[in-house]
Amino acid sequence: MPERSIDQLSQRTNGAATNGVTPIAANGVANGTPHSLPSTPLAYPGSFAQRHIGPSAIDIQQMLTLLGFDSLDALIDATVPPAIRMRHPLHLETGKSEYELLQELKEIAQENQVYRSFIGMGYANCITPPVIQRNILEDPGWYTQYTPYQPEIAQGRLEALLNFQTMVTDLTGLEIANASLLDEGTAAAEAMSMSYGVSKTGAKTFWVSQECHPQTIAVVQTRALPLGIDVLVGDHRTVSFDQPVFGVLLQYPASDGAIYDYTAVIERAHAAGAIVTVAADLLSLTLLKPPGEFGADVAVGNTQRFGVPLGYGGPHAAYFATKELYKRQLPGRLVGVSKDVHGQPALRLALQTREQHIRRDRATSNICTAQVLLAVIASMYAVYHGPHGLRQIALRIHQLTTILATGLRQLGCTIEAEPVFDTLRVEVPADRAAGIHRRSHSHHINVRQLGTSTFGITLDETTSSDDLIALFQLFAGDEIPHFTPEDLLPTIPNSEFRIPNSNLLRTTAYLTHPVFNSYHSETELLRYINRLRSKDLSLTTAMIPLGSCTMKLNATSEMLPITWSEFSQIHPFAPVEQTAGYQILFQQLEAWLAEITGFAAISLQPNAGSQGEYTGLLVIRQYHHSHGEPHRTVCLIPTSAHGTNPASAVMAGMQVVPVACDADGNIDVADLKAKAEQHHDHLAALMVTYPSTHGVFEEAIQEICSIVHAHGGQVYMDGANLNAQVGLCRPGDFGADVCHLNLHKTFCIPHGGGGPGMGPIGVAAHLKPFLPTHPALGNAERLENFEFKISNSKFPPIGPVSAAPWGSASILPISWMYIALMGTEGLTDATKVAILNANYIAKRLEGHYSVLYKGKGGRVAHECILDLRQFKKTADIEVDDIAKRLIDYGFHPPTVSWPVAGTMMVEPTESEAKRELDRFCDAMIAIREEIREIEAGRLDRANNLLKNAPHTALALTEDWDRPYPRQRAVYPTAWTRENKFWAAVGRIDQAYGDRNLVCTCLPMDAYTDSNK
Structure with missing residues (x-):
């Protein structure tokens, strides 16, 4: 291929910003002076690519010299097999500036029409407390963290996830909950898979109530088909379970709002040997008897209404709770309490043998992730409001729903199902239905279509008196009703939750732990959030060089649009014609990804x-x-x-x-x-x-x-x-x-x-x-007859794999921004520099560590595997010892023991500057010298800098009986003396935590002042 310049990197020398553009020639040498003027006065100064890519022009030349190449393109030609190289540049536009692209995306976003949504179906408008939005959702100290596989530097998010698990177990009345799943539909599918695995019936039929959300039924059907599982959908009120079933799925409250007493059907299911799952609205469980108290084996659902915007479907944190009996079959991640070497409580991911990299084809789930950021928001929402606040929110919603039902009856509507929590099934005379359809559009209101003349209305935390008036007008033929919501208040018995069947009322306490009863003022919550944040190493602190994980820059300009109301406040089942902005974004992103990958089509679901x-x-x-x-x-x-x-x-x-x-x-x-x-x-x-x-x-x-x-x-x-x-x-x-x-x-x-x-x-x-x-895609205008049916065409598509049509739509603007900001040259240059950075690290560590695998010519791709296995023999040092010692040097350790045990996989990405790469290499070389001291007998094989790492502040205050000085332990470099990141806890005892499994918040007396 002909060499191309990477002038996108041109505005910096030695990593420092300059005022002009200094083009980089194909050989990697800077041309002109650092203060050259832009080529045209119409162009915005600088480019985004130079901010995204870490090394400067001079850095690149120095790195290439070490590797023995004259140009970056020469390195790429020698690394990537020529037979697979592209023969032409990507057909994408030139990268744009952050300022102009944010303006362009804002114009696209404004093509969306944000209607007032009363659709429901498991999604509700909510209020994200500003203190949570600004200090978690919009804070890179939270959103650039990695999975907490190194728990000593992840105690903050682990505590927030433990709060999440406690919140879920308390509200569902079950014994154990995971740290979140992807969405309610896939959580229900996971429940089906778990039930299939633990049931003793030998049956291959899963029974699902017709009252479940239709998107949940569809996702379950998709999951069941390749496993040979039959899904029967029916009425729970009449089912007898004469046919053997291994599991049952119920919705609580039902999708149309009705609240059923499931005690009898659960008893029949258990008698038939089935595992029962209840998909429950978590907020309603502040008022309703929790599933665990009326016999459910599993509870699943969505925590979206706990402060997470609708976002046209996601991301949101689903929950999954079950009995402790099934703890080893629980899908996803589980945070548990253990202790560190000082005997202090410490958190980590529990029961690691459930991870797919160990169980592989014996795994019952492929889930290897969670919705951590969203689970943190949801848990912090519960911390902020506390049990009383959540109950008050739920009571207010229920009271407004009762007022709405009363008014609609006065307007001649029939409310079919009671009792209810927040959703009404409203039937109107057939001759009035068309007018309601027409007026809902003109009033910018979305309600759910349940039939030709039947509507569903779901209220939420944001519902106001004005919303009720608008709904009354909608159903009153645009006439202003002769009553107001305030007029109807005296007809409501009181503000308590009263339903005919008192057996369905919650009588047990929940969220009694002090964490849910201590931080209700903004000042206190702000301090709590930041205490947790300070315990976690994120990209705001240092490079996270994780192999196969690509922890690169998540630019602020890419993140800004996710909280714009045009993207964040749209219901996933809003009519497609109201989402023109999203459709433009989807179409463009799909086209760009297709061009980048060479494929004909993309699914974003x-x-x-x-x-x-x-x-x-x-x-x-x-x-x-x-x-x-x-x-x-x-x-x-x-x-x-x-x-x-x-x-x-x-x-x-x-x-x-x-x-x-x-x-x-x-x-x-x-x-x-x-x-x-x-x-x-x-x-x-x-x-x-x-x-x-x-x-x-x-x-x-x-x-x-x-x-x-x-x-x-x-x-x-x-x-x-x-x-x-x-x-x-x-x-x-x-x-x-x-x-x-x-x-x-x-x-x-x-x-x-x-x-x-x-x-x-x-x-x-x-x-x-x-x-x-x-x-949802078959009914763009209305949600009538919302159910999935396999196509009869010759080439039927597969069913839905996510609850929402475009998955986690609200974060897609991030990738759209990245591609449009970088453009053809920027994206290509980023790849080249990612390969350069990895090869630079491999070269700098040569002679100190062995790179386990290399390609043709002794080069690696964008990551390299360091073989550390020899140190077990020479110094009794394990890979984990080196990983924990890196924490003392201010780094998140690379991926350890995968794909080969006893190794580290290092991926620097293109976003890290040479100075950070050098700091990492210097740290690894210094640790190698510490190992040599052990090998030479100058450091004890059992009591040394690596075996005792990470060194905490608490360790310094104890009697120091270690054969090396404190300063060497905690300040091994000049950088750490000025920028020390302290591990919150010492080395964690993983085995103790699994032997003594605790997955909910500890009582406060278990914590010392040092780690509160």
Whole structure:
């Protein structure tokens, strides 16, 4: 390929901003002077790419010199196999400035029409307390955190998640809850899978109440199909369970608002050996008897109305609670209490053996993530309001609903279902229905259409007296009613929650822990939020060099639009014609992603990388079925693959067959050929990560794809490492048929402490007809007869994989902004520099550590694996010892012991400047010198700087009996003396926590003053 300049990096010298543009020639040397004027006075000074990409022009030249290359393009030519290189630049626009692009996106956003929503269906308007919005949702100290796999530097978010779990267990009346799931629909599907695994009935039928939210039923149906599970939808009031079932799903309150006493049906289900799941509105449980008290085995739902904006469907934190009996079958992450080396309470992720990278094809779920940032917001909402405040919010909503019902009856409407909490089923005379439809549009009101002349109305925390008046007018034929909401108040018995069946009233206390009763003033909550934040290392502190996770800059300009009301205040089932701005954004983002990947079509629906894997495999499955080959069920997976790959394959109804890797970490092509031939008649797919999980560009990738295609299979590419491809090569060009894209990695959606994520998929043209559909998309104008039915066409799409049609739509503007800001050259340059930075680290650490796998010419892709296994023999030092010692140097440790035990996988990304790369390398080299001291006998093998790391402030105040000075322990470098980040706790005892599993808040006397 001809060399191209990277003039997007040109405005800085040695990492410092200058006032002009200094172009960088193809050889990486700066031309002109640092104060050259922009090429045209019409252009905004500078570019976003130079702010996104860390190294300056001079940095790049110095790094290339160390690596022995004259230019950046020469390094890329020697690293990326020429056979797969793109022959032309990406067909995208030139990157724009942040200022002008925010204006452009604002114009697009204003194409959305923000109607007042009363649709309900599990989603409600809510108020995000400004103290939470500004100090969590909009704070990079929270949203740039990584998954808490290093718990000593993640105690803040772990405490917030423990609060979340406590909130859920208290309100549901069950014993254990996880740290959140993706949405209510997928949580219900996870409940079905868990029930299938633990039930002793041997049945393959899952019974679902027709009163459940229709999108939940649809997602459950999608999940059930490849597993051979039959989903029966029926009336809980008449079901007898004569046919064996393994599980039951009920909605509480029902989707149309009715509150049912499920005691009898649960007793019948248990008698039949079934596991019962109740999908419950969490706020209603401040007033209603919790599911755990009337026999439910599992409770699932959404915490969106706890302060998280609608966001056209997400991201929101679902919850999943169950009995302690099923703690080892609980999907997702679980935060538990343990203790550190000082005997202090310390939090960490519990029961790690449930993780998919260990259980692989034996896993019952592929969930490896959570909605952490959203769960933190929801838990902090409960902390802010406390039990009394939440109950008052719920009572006010119920009182307004009662007033609305009273007024509508006076207007001649029939309210069909009582008792209710916040939702009414309203029937009107048939001749009035059309007028209500027409007026709802002119009044900018959305209600749910339940039938030709039946409507659903759901009220919420934001509902006002004016809203009730508008609804009265809507149903009164635009006449102003002769009464006001205030006039109806005296007809309401009192402000308490009273329903005919007192057996359904909540009588038990909830949220009694001091954390929910101590921070109700803004001052106190602000301090609490910031105390937690200070315990967590985020990108605001230092580089997070995690292999396969791409912790790059999440620019402020990319984040700003997510809280704009035009994006955040739209219901996921609002009529499509009201969402023109979103549709423009979706269409443009899909087109850009298709161009970047070389695929024909993109689906934005999967709302996590694991869901993208699952969706891609379902598409492949449907493709084979459409060709009359349902017997193609074998999925080949390299032994190096991430554990979600085999877990996803099993969920998609496939049989996993492992493929060996060779000594260099590449797929063993001979073994692949043998396995493909052996399973020729049944081969469905190969799952492959590219660049490989071992961090190299495999030269044989095209041959690998050809082998699979020759035997009738499809190639699924895991897009975790796409950051090494953008602008250089495209999976759609070199043989992949489908690929999921981690927008929270390559395309800048922040990790948020472990979530949100987004995992859209791209597919080749022949797979496009099978991309997921959604029941809402068939009824753009109204939500009438909202249910999913498989298409009768020749090429039916798969069903929905997320509760909302476009998954977590409200965070898609982040990736839209990133791509538009960077443009063709910026995106390509980012990839080049990501590869440069990784190779620079590998080179600088040469002679101190061995890089386990290298590609052709001894180079790595965008990450490298450091082999640390020898130190166990020479100094009794484990990989975890080195990881914890890095914390003392002010770094988040890289990925440890994956994909190879005893190693570290390092990925610096393109956003880190040379000075930060050098600081990391200097720290690793210094730690190697500390290991040499142990090897030489100058430091004790059991009592040394690494074994005792991380060193806490508490450790310094205790009697110091260690054979090295305090200062060396906690201030190993000049940087740490000025910028010290203190681990909140010492090394955590993981085994103790699993032996003594505690997953809710401890009583306050368990905490010392030092870690309150």
